[in-house]
Amino acid sequence: MAADTSQSVVKAAAGGVGNDSAVRGRSRWTDSGNTGNTGKTGNTRNSGGLRRALATHWYAWAMIAPVVLVLGVIIGWPLVRGIYLSLTDANERNVARDIGARHIDATYEFIGLDNYAAVLGDPVFLQRLVWTVVWTVACVSITFVLGLTLANMLNRQFRGRAAYRMALILPWAVPGFVSVFAWRFLFNRDNGILNKVLDGGGIAAVPWLDDPTWAKFSVIAVNVWLGIPFMMVALLGGLQSIPGELYEAAEMDGATAWQRFRHITLPGLRTVSMTVILLSTIWTFNMFPVIFLLTRGGPGDSTEILVTQAFREAFITSPRDFAVSATWGVLILLLLMMFALVYRRSLRKQGEVW
Amino acid sequence: MRRGIAATALVAALALAATACGGDDKGDGGTDAGGELSGTVTWWDTANDAEKASFQKIAEAFTAKHPKVTVKYVNVPYGDAQNKVKNAFSSGSDAPDVIRADVGWVADFASLGYLDEVPADMAKKVDAEFLPQAAASGKYEGKTYAVPQVIDTLGLFYNKKMLADAGVEPPKTLAELKTAAEAIKAKTGKAALYLRGDDSYWFLPLIYGEGGDLVDAKNKTVTVDNEAGVKAFKTARDLVASGAAVTNATDGYANMQTAFKTGEAAMMINGPWAVADTYAGDQFKDKANLGIAAVPAGSAKAGAPQGGHDLGVYAGSKNRAAAHAFVEYMTSQEVQVQSAKELSLLPTRTAAYEQPDVKSSEMVQFFKPAVDKAVERAWIPENGSLFEPLKVEYTKAITGASSPEDAAKAAGIEFRKILKGWK
Numbered sequence: 001m002a003a004d005t006s007q008s009v010v011k012a013a014a015g016g017v018g019n020d021s022a023v024r025g026r027s028r029w030t031d032s033g034n035t036g037n038t039g040k041t042g043n044t045r046n047s048g049g050l051r052r053a054l055a056t057h058w059y060a061w062a063m064i065a066p067v068v069l070v071l072g073v074i075i076g077w078p079l080v081r082g083i084y085l086s087l088t089d090a091n092e093r094n095v096a097r098d099i100g101a102r103h104i105d106a107t108y109e110f111i112g113l114d115n116y117a118a119v120l121g122d123p124v125f126l127q128r129l130v131w132t133v134v135w136t137v138a139c140v141s142i143t144f145v146l147g148l149t150l151a152n153m154l155n156r157q158f159r160g161r162a163a164y165r166m167a168l169i170l171p172w173a174v175p176g177f178v179s180v181f182a183w184r185f186l187f188n189r190d191n192g193i194l195n196k197v198l199d200g201g202g203i204a205a206v207p208w209l210d211d212p213t214w215a216k217f218s219v220i221a222v223n224v225w226l227g228i229p230f231m232m233v234a235l236l237g238g239l240q241s242i243p244g245e246l247y248e249a250a251e252m253d254g255a256t257a258w259q260r261f262r263h264i265t266l267p268g269l270r271t272v273s274m275t276v277i278l279l280s281t282i283w284t285f286n287m288f289p290v291i292f293l294l295t296r297g298g299p300g301d302s303t304e305i306l307v308t309q310a311f312r313e314a315f316i317t318s319p320r321d322f323a324v325s326a327t328w329g330v331l332i333l334l335l336l337m338m339f340a341l342v343y344r345r346s347l348r349k350q351g352e353v354w
Numbered sequence: 355m356r357r358g359i360a361a362t363a364l365v366a367a368l369a370l371a372a373t374a375c376g377g378d379d380k381g382d383g384g385t386d387a388g389g390e391l392s393g394t395v396t397w398w399d400t401a402n403d404a405e406k407a408s409f410q411k412i413a414e415a416f417t418a419k420h421p422k423v424t425v426k427y428v429n430v431p432y433g434d435a436q437n438k439v440k441n442a443f444s445s446g447s448d449a450p451d452v453i454r455a456d457v458g459w460v461a462d463f464a465s466l467g468y469l470d471e472v473p474a475d476m477a478k479k480v481d482a483e484f485l486p487q488a489a490a491s492g493k494y495e496g497k498t499y500a501v502p503q504v505i506d507t508l509g510l511f512y513n514k515k516m517l518a519d520a521g522v523e524p525p526k527t528l529a530e531l532k533t534a535a536e537a538i539k540a541k542t543g544k545a546a547l548y549l550r551g552d553d554s555y556w557f558l559p560l561i562y563g564e565g566g567d568l569v570d571a572k573n574k575t576v577t578v579d580n581e582a583g584v585k586a587f588k589t590a591r592d593l594v595a596s597g598a599a600v601t602n603a604t605d606g607y608a609n610m611q612t613a614f615k616t617g618e619a620a621m622m623i624n625g626p627w628a629v630a631d632t633y634a635g636d637q638f639k640d641k642a643n644l645g646i647a648a649v650p651a652g653s654a655k656a657g658a659p660q661g662g663h664d665l666g667v668y669a670g671s672k673n674r675a676a677a678h679a680f681v682e683y684m685t686s687q688e689v690q691v692q693s694a695k696e697l698s699l700l701p702t703r704t705a706a707y708e709q710p711d712v713k714s715s716e717m718v719q720f721f722k723p724a725v726d727k728a729v730e731r732a733w734i735p736e737n738g739s740l741f742e743p744l745k746v747e748y749t750k751a752i753t754g755a756s757s758p759e760d761a762a763k764a765a766g767i768e769f770r771k772i773l774k775g776w777k
Contacts, residue, residue, distance in 0.1 A: 099443070101670065184605070189604075298749060299603035316437075319466070
């Protein structure tokens, strides 16, 4: 629309009266075209309307074409390709590849749903799924509670508030892999700072990353640490949008702090928290770097989640099994889509527009 | 999710392109009109921190012999190397010309068509002049794809002073190790053995010690879950549970080196590549304090795996003639003697062991008979991929998260998934 107006303004400025009337005429023409579209008269007029709408809004189509193209290339194509690969027996030995100037053609075949049967039939899938769900629920709920607490504490006037906010946002500013490696050093059982501190206090070394239970605890702790800034900032924004008058009125009515929190803060944060919980769930479900860099899924395979398992299939085993990895990927996508649908439905039921 | 993987691969590829091959224009290379080698040879070396400076110096000295060839030395950490090499080779661009491959990777790379066959005259020399077990590691289906650069095996490193303080001899068997451990604990309060729990290569001496092996390639049979295999998992668990050994399920190598170098552990199982780094430790300021013995025997025998590194040329390299010449130079007797002298690494050429510099190296003199007795592994393409599932089960067994029987069984199941059609 902007293009059209500016164009007409330019034309009007350059061409004077004659052009001006042309512009007006054109706008009238557009109006009639729209009416044609909305009216429920015959087919001919409708398709004519469509053609005219296309002719009128060509610039809009032209404007969004690059976006559609880019989305198609970076999202659509890999997705379609991934789904296709999961239905084949593609692995490192039979995919097309170039070795210098020599080209080797692909020889993999379509095998239908065999990969899905194999993955779902393997007890490994259930083990990974259970731990992935535990990991996601634990991370999201702890992060949310801590983020909400911190946001509430920061949502008041006190000396040095800016400094506290900066400090709490810091984990977000550090690149993820740097943080994870730093934590890895802290957690080192024999030479890590955490155990040195505990040792100073007379407590025996904790096998942070060497014991399955402690390793699970450790990866969750690191992910919570990384996730709090986002949660806190988002919720702080939500808190600041709640009008202060509500609290004043509640206070006048004699509501306790808990009652104010329960009946004003929580409902006021509803839209923000629903969104951040959904986002956070999807991120955590697919949180590759924390687990991969901290424990590589170990000790043994005790902290392996679905995503790191898919990575393992594609990049750690040899020959790399692209088909099975794609299968895991599609299954993860399906799980997340199911989750998003259920979540949206439950929100609708509560009358939330989302 | 697929996008996650694609993105990771892309990032990895970009990182490689940026660090390893940034702005590199290999040009046509090869030989010019006069038959003289020219162009750039990019070498991805997996040597560890203590070794890399020496290798870089040796590699760049190639230019003295072939002034028109530029050697580009890139150090790739061993742990990431297999993946990085595969990413680079399969993408076809920005791949190195020469790689230093673990002996376990050669058959895998060769079977995927990534390695160029060694020229016939060099292949003949490999057969005639190199240790036969080293030469075997560079072959796949009867053809030679890589030239052995160094050979190694595992041995028992011990702190002579700590053992003397505790009044024990270097243990020859695991039973002796356990007795020695009690004495060491009583006298010094330190652990006897640091055994890596996060890498299944360190499991091999235990399974060989019980007379077992991972697979029987001749009969296409998985043997990790047979009686000897179960016993090996039991031994691993027993060493840790009895307190004779300490272990670690993450960062095992770094922790092991630190513990041994600072005298927190009196013994460790490691290979010649660790010697240069170990000498840097407080305990080994006097180099004579480091003793090396054969790995302790299990109930059947003492056995350590044959390892080492081979040099291979990328089949898609634009500069193969120069690359092969570089490999020939890096595996020449002169270079092998130099790395034996500087880094205590073992030569792969039979004649190199006659050189005074090699003869005078105590470490080489120890490891040579050990290498001769080392257990040759099955040189199958799947060799490298067996270690990953084995690692999972080994870690579980050694830390007590899974029983030895379950660990052996699970490893067998995973092995059969990788080795399709094997018994």
